[in-house]
Amino acid sequence: MSGAAATTPAVQDYDYVILGGGTAGCVLANRLSARSTNRVLLIESGLDTPPEAVPADILDPYPSSYVNPAYRWPIRGHALTLSDSPANPLLHAQVMGGGSSIMGMIMLRGVPADYDGWEAAGARGWGWDAVLPYFRDLENDLDFDGPLHGRAGPTEIRRHRMHDWPPLAKAANQVAERTGAPFIADMNGDFRDGHGALPIAGPTSHRTSSATAYLTREVRARKNLTIVARAQAQALTLDGRKVTGVRVRTLEGDLVARARETIVTMGALLTPDFLLRQGIGDPTQLKAHGVEVRHARTGVGTNLQNHAALVVLAHLRKAGVQRRPQRNHNNTIFRYSSGLPGGVESDMALALSSRASWHAVARRIANFSPLIMAPASRGSVSLPPDGGPAPLVEFNLLGSALDQSRLADGLHRALALVTAPEVACLIGRPVAASRLQNAARFNAVTPMNRMRTHAIATLMDLVPGLGDWVIGNMGAPGGGLAELLSDKDAVADYIRANVTPIAHHSGTCRMGAIEDPLAVVDPQGRVIGLDGLRVADASVMPTTPRGNTNLPVLMIAEKLSAAILEAQA
Ligand SMILES: Cc1cc2nc3c(=O)[nH]c(=O)nc-3n(C[C@H](O)[C@H](O)[C@H](O)COP(=O)(O)OP(=O)(O)OC[C@H]3O[C@@H](n4cnc5c(N)ncnc54)[C@H](O)[C@@H]3O)c2cc1C
Structure with a gap:
């Protein structure tokens, strides 16, 4: 949903620019800026929820924010296909914390076979034994302990x-x-x-979102972390095969953020839409919509899954x-x-x-x-036939x-x-x-x-x-x-x-082996064939887990943050 770039933007330099302050984006902003030599910029199109001003409906342990249109993207999707079902309004967050600020707060991991299936599908290093430490470290389980649980992570989990x-x-x-x-x-x-x-995000008194857990006062005070809300990523800048940064529209004007790496975390509907509009996708589709092909990657927007x-x-x-x-x-x-x-x-x-x-x-x-x-069914996110600003979303449930x-x-x-x-x-x-x-x-x-x-x-x-x-x-x-x-x-x-999709959009830039023609990112989240560009949100899931998606997205963001920091070291 990005438009044309404006003129005479300011230019700023960062090591990492994170596009989308949702469930995944807040984790990455925290973890990457924990290393003080990394200059990190987080861009979120919705409003910010700083610790001193988290809206009451987001904090509410009953998910009242679910119904607040101020926190939602105005996008629609077809439960079946364009020709078989109407375009109904979709639940997609537009607020700091993303889905974690408006979700039903159910925190399920899925089952071990989900992640072993990812590994078998080419996402090497994502089997259950490899992801469990991240699930453990991100949580503070208020009810359970032992080898399967963590007690010291930023996200509290409890059961009624x-x-x-x-x-x-x-x-x-x-x-x-x-x-x-x-x-x-x-x-x-x-x-x-x-x-x-059901496991729930937060203690009895309030919701724990990715924003409240990861963008705390202490984290926000870091000099090497810049957070810009109500700002929209407009266009990637490329130099050959290298993504050099992004043009962003902020309330103060346009900005070009140059970065060693640009990390896209706009969620599984808007991430593929953004990539397609940048000319990264299936060449046939791009050409049909008059978009210059900058990098052919056929899988972008395919493999859409939902519960x-x-x-x-x-x-x-x-x-x-x-x-x-x-x-x-x-x-x-x-x-x-x-x-x-x-x-x-x-x-x-x-x-x-x-x-x-x-x-x-x-x-x-x-x-x-x-x-x-x-689910066995697969849908897609593609460029809209009317050339409008919102993607064509067909869940094909x-x-x-x-x-x-x-x-x-x-x-x-x-x-x-x-x-x-x-x-x-x-x-x-x-x-x-x-x-x-x-x-x-x-x-x-x-x-x-x-x-x-x-x-x-x-x-x-x-x-x-x-x-x-x-x-x-x-x-x-x-x-x-x-x-x-x-x-x-x-x-x-x-x-x-x-039949209705339930906001667990996933899989549209799936991880896989670099030889896999339909994989979009490698197991480190790097867009295959480009330098300097990663995807690190629900899009990268090869299959949607047999549980709600927020907790798996937190795990993905933690694991990819660790991979980025390790590669730096
Ligand atoms: C209403 C609702 C209820 C849900 N209930 C549950 C539940 O109970 N349990 C559960 O596990 N999961 C639930 N989910 C799903 C869960 O919230 C998502 O799986 C998760 O938030 C996905 O994380 P993400 O980081 O991939 O994307 P998101 O959290 O959606 O974050 C994407 C962010 O990117 C921003 N963005 C997009 N485009 C741009 C741009 N161009 N420039 C700047 N920023 C941009 C968006 O504003 C958004 O904040 C629910 C989701 C919704 C919407």
Whole structure:
């Protein structure tokens, strides 16, 4: 999303320029500037969140910042393809800390087989045994210790205590016990399938973002670190095969930052978009869009992955409502293996929550979400046909028939859970969500929405049947979940119309061996065939891990920082 460069810019010299102050960028800024001889510049297009002025909705241990449009890029994407599905607004952060400042705060590592798979795919040095030390060192796990955990890292991780779980999570645990699914107390160390307590970023009082953990007062006081927020990287400067720096638009005017290395950390949608606009990508695509080919690298923007989701909703009866003043978001999740041909171990999850958003109506909504954790489908990020400033994002979430089958199976498993007696007594009639725009208009945090939702919620508690009617308005037309699942064709249509990507964008500049024609970066994050340019964010993942992506991105940034410093030494 970069535009044309302006004229007469100031020129500054650095060793490292980091483009994007998101989850990964904040880590790199900290680690590279820890060596006092390195001059480091961090550029972030969103607002800064310095320790003395972190907005309350970002600190909130309930992820209120999720719904604040001030922290988001206005980009859209197709759940399927350009021709098969509409361009819906996407969740993509634009604020210091990036996704870690607005995310749901779930901190899963994935499973060891994810990283062994990376190694097998050509990302040498990224197998489980090699990444574990970085996972360990970046965390301060407030609950678990031992060889799999760290206690001294900058990112606090905790779990909601079982006695603080809302009734729905407790009921799900009873179902798990009755059906023989083990309780997984430590999902980041015990990788079996089962019903697990979700790890959360931060202590009970506040969120820990990459910005709050890595850009502390002490780090910001370093003379060799410059942080410029509300500034946008516009264009790379190249001298032959060497990237020499970047042109940046700041609030004070344009700047050319010359650097030994430029490190792109704009996230897995905007990093490939930026590279393509710089002429780094598939020559056929670049030429078709009139972009001069500066470096042919066919894989840029391919291999887009995401965890695909569906949503089942039900009215949460009074006995099921989460107690105040708890600000829990998700508490637990089922990790399971679909067992379908082609599916791998732990390829699916069924998440549940007792609170769909910040407001009073959302506290009366139970949410059950089948998720594909090991997607087989691949999408792409490419230059847009209209020549506009935003990329064309096609997730192609049903590109593989296996993913369609796993979601259908996931809906059946959701039905089994919501009709289990332990859960059924807490909720009304479950529906497969479809018309969520009916609810989304209440997401803006305004006094009017607060008043309206409070009034509706009070009526939902008092008027029998009203809760089911409200939730029914967010469901697929024609009946509840059970009715939908009785018709195979209707299920397939429902999935095509409602499958959703969940902001775990990854894989669009994947790591691999330098001989691999579709790899974009080598295992040190260096763009293959160019000097002075790295990618160090969620884009480099060869496959998305079987867990949420923020913690793996922190690990990637820590490991690549270490590689850069080691190469210097
Ligand atoms: C709403 C939401 C909820 C999520 N929930 C969870 C969760 O519960 N658990 C989990 O593990 N993961 C979650 N994720 C995903 C997780 O946050 C991401 O995987 C992670 O943040 C990706 O890190 P990144 O460094 O690759 O990119 P980002 O964190 O997205 O950082 C990219 C940064 O680059 C900046 N940028 C882009 N272009 C430019 C430019 N031209 N110039 C300057 N700056 C630029 C952006 O403003 C942004 O701040 C969620 C994400 C979102 C958006």
